Amino acid sequence: MKFFLKRPRLFLCILALLNFGVAHFINKLLGTPWGWQETHLNLDKMPVLSDILAALQFALFAFTLDCVFRILVIRINARKQKRQIPAVLVQAGTILIYALMGLLGFILLYDQSISTLLATSGAMGLAIGYAFRDLIADVAASITLQADHLIAIGDWVEYNENGNLVSARIKEMDRRYVTLETNGDLRMYRIPNNRFLALQFTNISQQTQQTIREAILQLDIQYNEDRILEVLDAALEYVCRNTPEFTGWFRNYVTQVQTGSVTYKIRYECASDYSNNQSRHLVLKSVLRFLKSSGINLESSILVQSVPSLHSSHFPPLQNVYPFGILKVLSEEEVAQLSENATSLHFNSGQQIIRRGEMADSMYIIAEGILEVVTYKENGDKVILATLWPGDCVGEMSLLTGEPRSADVFARDNAHLIEIHKQDLAPILQANSILVERISNLLAMRLAQNEKTLSLANQQEVVNERRESLAKKIMSFFSKL
Secondary structure, eight states: OHHHHTSHHHHHHHHHHHHHHHHHHHHHHHSSSOGGGSOOOOTTSOOOHHHHHHHHHHHHHHHHHHHHHHHHHHHHHHHOSSSOOOHHHHHHHHHHHHHHHHHHHHHHHTTOOHHHHHHHHHHHHHHHHHHTHHHHHHHHHHHHHHHTTOOOTTOEEEEEETTEEEEEEEEEEOSSEEEEEETTTOOEEEEEHHHHHHSOOEEGGGOSSOEEEEEEEEEETTSOHHHHHHHHHHHHHHHHHHOTTEEEEEEEEEEEEETTEEEEEEEEEEOTTSOHHHHHHHHHHHHHHHHHHTTOOTTOOOOOOOGGGGGGSSSOHHHHHGGGSGGGGSOHHHHHHHHTTOEEEEEOTTOEEEOTTOOOOEEEEEEESOEEEEEEOTTSOEEEEEEEOTTOEEOHHHHHHOOOOOSEEEESSOEEEEEEEHHHHHHHHHHOTHHHHHHHHHHHHHHHHHOTTSOHHHHHHHHHHHHHHHHHHHHHHHTTO
16 A cells, blocks of 8 residues: 555556446446446345445445545645644544445445434444443544644653653654653653643643743852852853753842741753753752852851861862862872862952963862953954863863963953862872873873864774873873972
8 A cells, every 4th residue: 555655646547447447347237337326235135246336336435535535645744844634633534434435335225314324323323432432532632632733752741740740752642542751760651642631731842932941949048149149150051051952041049038048049941842850950960060169068057168268168179179170080088188288269250360381380170160261363352262160170281291381261250269289299199100090091081072073983092192191291290309
């Protein structure tokens, strides 16, 4: 059948010839091209050739009408990329065509009146409808869901279940069930069409505008709310820049003040077909990173420390931010040893932190604020090469190899930085030589990943070469102490 539907004109010509051939044969046999005019079926006699030909003519009529209907649907769907006629509606149309042709054939072949037949079929229809009411309701709901284009396979929908917002993708649809795959646990659920239609669901994949999502955060009231809002703004900007599904719009508010706590609402805009759970996960994960980097603990009532005391607080910022940079290869004991002499610095917005070409043997880890790595065109216009976020480090090549600074770095916002010096890191590297190899590998991988033109195979080759070169430079530089 699919072979013929790919050649609709040829197929329709063959069907027309078949109908003409059957009518011509009946005309020669009975003297009329319409077989039902010269035959009469009843249950008391066996059917003869004319009866069979008349029934065959009705069946061929029904088949021809069904094929014409399906070919028209295929052509319509081929022209319309959106809001196509669903398969379940085509199947319903096929059933209706055969039912009407069967009813017409029964009336004409058995010489029944339409009124008698409708009365009999009405009573039978009520009985059948009651017996199969659930099936009929599910089929009708399936037609509604697909004909009105409420859902389609692959769409993301959200609905409330026992007071919880559930996010799920439509995996399958048939006459009776909608199959869903939830975003959180990736489990499959089959819901009857009639029950699914009754759900208060939202098809977020079909929203014409981007979706506004929300997250709630509660912090101790002793933290400065302006500082918290700055940290939240930086976290949301980080997510928007690094996740294409986020549009870049976000707002952070203080929404409630209670005894001992302040509630912050985080609102952000992302693609309508992007999972609600996944978007909230990315936002809250980034918020936690930025809060920890700033020395703000969610379970603590400790006051926000002034800048000079940051490195000696009960929650040392270095121990909060080191997992995000090259120092993550160190153990907690080694980080604690390094933090004893680490220096906390404050830079105002717009202040230059690193000057290209100057000699130095230290690096900075961002505890709070945003930095920009810049260069300049020949006409003096500034070009931003990179944006650095809380947890990122800058100047590590000067710390590890003694090379001059390679770029100018400015504080875009008020920033708190932790400075690590060569003489403080040297005892740790000398006591554990394997750290040199691990740090070299991290640096080599980061450098290779920044070169976007490299293929994956070339990246690994470049990593191996640079790791060996960097390890030699680091060991040579630290041996001079």
